[in-house]
Amino acid sequence: MRNRVISALAGAALLLGGTVAAHAQDALERVTAAGVLKVGTETAFAPFDFIDAGTHTGLNMDVFAEIGKELGVEIEWVTLDWAGVLPGLEAGQFDMVAGPATVTAARMERYRFTPPIAEATVALLKSAKDDSITKPEDIAGKAVGAGHATAQLAQLIAYGETLPTAPEAKEYVSFNEAYADLAAGRIAGVANSLPNIAFVAQQRPEVFAVVEPAFGTKTYFAYPGLKDDDHASLMDAIDAAILKMKGDGRLADLQQKWFGTTFDTPDAVTEPNI
Known part of the structure; x- marks a missing residue:
């Protein structure tokens, strides 16, 4: 009798554990539930991110404000030196990087990039x-x-x-x-x-x-995130938000605001030039 009770309890525990695992939240669900997307960046890369009269400003602030609207969340900024930004992402200090970073073959092996937001030549x-x-x-x-x-x-x-x-x-x-x-x-x-x-x-x-002219290989800036199953849906949602901004002209308006020009960027970089 005692063995049957123990077996029943063990089975219930396994069932409960499986149910909890089945409902474990992924990154997008955690961000949505918290109502906050944590974004890591530096503030010495004008006009993307910089301090103007003591205020954090730049293209990234404007782009992520629109991403936040599309996802229905607030943006929480975490600022640090560039050398610590990508390690901070991997350490889980924030959900996403606003750097932005030049899309390279080596980085694509380690991170997933959003659609480009500007040229980086x-x-x-x-x-x-x-x-x-x-x-x-x-x-x-x-x-x-x-x-x-x-x-x-x-x-x-x-x-x-x-x-x-x-x-x-x-x-x-x-x-x-x-x-x-x-x-x-x-x-x-x-x-x-x-x-x-x-x-x-x-x-x-x-x-x-x-x-003039630029001496570098033609490259693009995009936002890196983690390249794993847990973050796949979050990255999908951010990609969709940026492509929506590109389609309705909001991204071009922000490029014009901060660069005085617009850039013809691809929807995705699959084979970077560097």
């Missing part, structure tokens, strides 16, 4: 008073800054290897520090995406100038 920013740099190859043998652990740094180094004398690639925790060194004459240029440096040059034309 790398170009050069120089001092407006520096007449020695009129084309990208003029950086040969000179010190050029880029962000630490960024695709822009990798492309600067790769491009430098094609020149007679490779430039000295200087790594910075934030691009703002690189811009400050450029303005002070401590480096000859900054390698960053064309949208970023175009914005910086537009804000301070007396200090900075864009060197």
